[in-house]
Amino acid sequence: MSQRKHAVAETCPVARSVDLVGDRWSLLIVRDAFDGTRRFGDFQRGLGVARSILAERLRRLVEEGILAVQPASDGTSYQEYVLTPRGEQLFAVVVALRQWGEQQLFQPGEARSQLLERATGQELAPMQPRGADGQVLGAWQAVVRKPTAP
């Protein structure tokens, strides 16, 4: 997905975005990153994606400046993947997808992942996206509103 470019991507920002994160896994990786996931194995288990695919996706997300690599916060010599500012800006996209999925693709009583439980109507329960330092970035809210006046 992210390799072969749309012709329209020259001028259309939506197409250009889709070229970068419009594949099966990238946005789910980003979603988990917002959720605090940082390590290879946690992404892998959380998503159920093949290791080779995950490795390639992570590499590309780093290339694109969406994730960055850090030394592990615990003692180990491994790496951690954290959102860059550019990656953090994808929060709006993830929230919009989540909101749409919640409203349109779930039955009222149907089970959904915990983080979404508090969502009600158009107003969305704030997530707690975390920055590279592990700090909560702030209580973002994504609001899509339709003003009264047409």
Next chain:
Amino acid sequence: MSQRKHAVAETCPVARSVDLVGDRWSLLIVRDAFDGTRRFGDFQRGLGVARSILAERLRRLVEEGILAVQPASDGTSYQEYVLTPRGEQLFAVVVALRQWGEQQLFQPGEARSQLLERATGQELAPMQPRGADGQVLGAWQAVVRKPTAP
């Protein structure tokens, strides 16, 4: 994309959304639909997608309740593809992708498609999404804000 399901899609609304519209073309078709495109040939020329692919995507988007088929508004006996309410709710997703693309993937002076010219900073110029009847749906605005208080 839309056929093979993520395992996580059982409970994660983001994954479920990605399963439906997370392929290379669906969101671009929806984007064009917001723009007023309704006819097969116009989608085809606008996107540069293969006819067979476009036909399949349109069919699936109709199946999923994102687009609906209408008799052509001019005299002809052909069909038109218009957004359903469910499809219209995808506006937030398209806007978020557009906003991210604009801010992160374009150089300051770089050319981008006309509809986006007025976008400034976090505040986004309203698009004019049109409903099935051709009426402008209203001056939607998508705002992503970061409140002052963490």
Next chain:
DNA sequence: CAGTATCCCTCAAGATACTG
């Protein structure tokens, strides 16, 4: 013009085994 029917081909995705 609006699709459908074929054919072909690439590459994303998965499984598995291997290494530091």
Next chain:
DNA sequence: CAGTATCTTGAGGGATACTG
């Protein structure tokens, strides 16, 4: 544990010809 290396598969995608 955190990846890399390899192999295989199949579906997504493109081109083109055909039809009402």
